[in-house]
Amino acid sequence: MAGSHEHSEPHVVPVKTYLMVFLALMVGTGLTTWIAFVDLGPFNTVVALAIACAKMLLVILFFMHVKYQPGLTRIAIICAFFWLGIMMTLTLSDELTRSWEMNPSPWSVLIPHIPHVVRLFF
Amino acid sequence: MSDAAVTHEAHAHPPGFAHQFETIEQQREAGSLGMWLFLMTEILFFGGMFTAYTVYRSLHFGAFEAGSHLLLVQFGATNTAVLIISSLTMALAIRSAQTGQSKGVTIMWLLFTMFLGLAFLGIKLYFEWYHDWLEGLVPGLQWFASPGHTPGVQQFFCFYFFMTGLHALHMVVGVGILTVLVIMTARNKFSSQYYAPLEISGLYWHFVDIVWIFLFPLLYLIGGRYQR
Numbered sequence: 001m002a003g004s005h006e007h008s009e010p011h012v013v014p015v016k017t018y019l020m021v022f023l024a025l026m027v028g029t030g031l032t033t034w035i036a037f038v039d040l041g042p043f044n045t046v047v048a049l050a051i052a053c054a055k056m057l058l059v060i061l062f063f064m065h066v067k068y069q070p071g072l073t074r075i076a077i078i079c080a081f082f083w084l085g086i087m088m089t090l091t092l093s094d095e096l097t098r099s100w101e102m103n104p105s106p107w108s109v110l111i112p113h114i115p116h117v118v119r120l121f122f
Numbered sequence: 123m124s125d126a127a128v129t130h131e132a133h134a135h136p137p138g139f140a141h142q143f144e145t146i147e148q149q150r151e152a153g154s155l156g157m158w159l160f161l162m163t164e165i166l167f168f169g170g171m172f173t174a175y176t177v178y179r180s181l182h183f184g185a186f187e188a189g190s191h192l193l194l195v196q197f198g199a200t201n202t203a204v205l206i207i208s209s210l211t212m213a214l215a216i217r218s219a220q221t222g223q224s225k226g227v228t229i230m231w232l233l234f235t236m237f238l239g240l241a242f243l244g245i246k247l248y249f250e251w252y253h254d255w256l257e258g259l260v261p262g263l264q265w266f267a268s269p270g271h272t273p274g275v276q277q278f279f280c281f282y283f284f285m286t287g288l289h290a291l292h293m294v295v296g297v298g299i300l301t302v303l304v305i306m307t308a309r310n311k312f313s314s315q316y317y318a319p320l321e322i323s324g325l326y327w328h329f330v331d332i333v334w335i336f337l338f339p340l341l342y343l344i345g346g347r348y349q350r
Contacts, residue, residue, distance in 0.1 A: 012220045013213070019210075029203055032343065036339070036343035036347045044344075045344060048340075048344075052338075056335055056336070059328050059335070063210075063328045064325050070151055073155050073158055076158050079162070080162035081165070083162075084165055087169055088169070091173050095177045
């Protein structure tokens with residue numbers, strides 16, 4: 001990054017940036033608390049998680065200095081969330097499909113409107 | 123040429139600069155990456171609990187909402203704010219070391235952070251867990267039979283205590299780390315070139331903050347608060 005090998009000063013984030021991020025996080029906290037009392041139907045949880053993700057991004061990028069880190073660190077972080085995604089997706093793909101039919105019925109039962117003549121073949 | 127080499131030697135080894143690194147910047151990057159590798163395991167550690175939470179919430183949807191209504195939103199929100207302020211003071215502590223300010227300034231910000239961490243734990247312990255205990259909402263130890271306290275609600279409270287409990291354990295560890303940092307700062311271990319323990323502990327502290335950012339809406343704010 002810096003040309004000199006001996007003295008490379010660390011990237012110092014301006015206080016103003018920290019304060020702006022802090023304000024955004026506080027507003028996000030207020031917003032998520034307020035919106036929990038507003039009826040959004042099935043979207044309450046979605047909105048709450050979206051706000052939480054936005055807050056997490058702010059913390060990671062600015063407070064944790066990832067915005068100023070090399071690509072290797074960013075890839076490592078993305079990997080961590082990718083693995084988390086694998087864990088959740090595979091677990092839920094099992095758990096959420098268990099109530100599906102265990103012993104599939106013949107097509108003739110599942111699709112009653114197919115003509116009787118066709119049903120004879122199954 | 124030899125002058126340049128001498129200068130290089132003299133300048134390239136500030137206190138805390140390990141010999142295996144080419145530059146102190148490389149050392150800083152390696153330190154951050156190493157800490158992130160640890161935080162990866164932490165993401166998956168808490169991720170396991172969040173996954174379990176998701177599965178059981180899908181199985182006991184209504185009971186989890188009923189359980190959530192028994193929590194005190196005002197204290198959850200207050201604690202979220204306390205943690206965010208503590209993240210700011212932690213960032214400012216690191217910044218004061220980076221910019222070479224006197225150690226008193228760094229120590230002040232570290233003590234602020236520590237105080238806020240303890241405030242979080244105090245609110246959690248006294249206003250929430252103690253309240254839950256009195257209300258008989260602690261599965262296995264103090265669970266009062268009541269029409270609203272269905273097995274699903276009991277399960278929600280198991281998740282609540284395990285998730286907030288492990289988060290609080292991380293906070294206790296964080297306060298311990300901050301104590302060490304205050305001592306190290308007082309002993310002049312850090313400079314504007316070398317402050318790796320501060321930076322790395324900051325990553326840990328902010329990570330614990332992020333976990334709470336997700337715990338707060340998922341435990342305190344889930345579905346149907348508006349119905350009350």
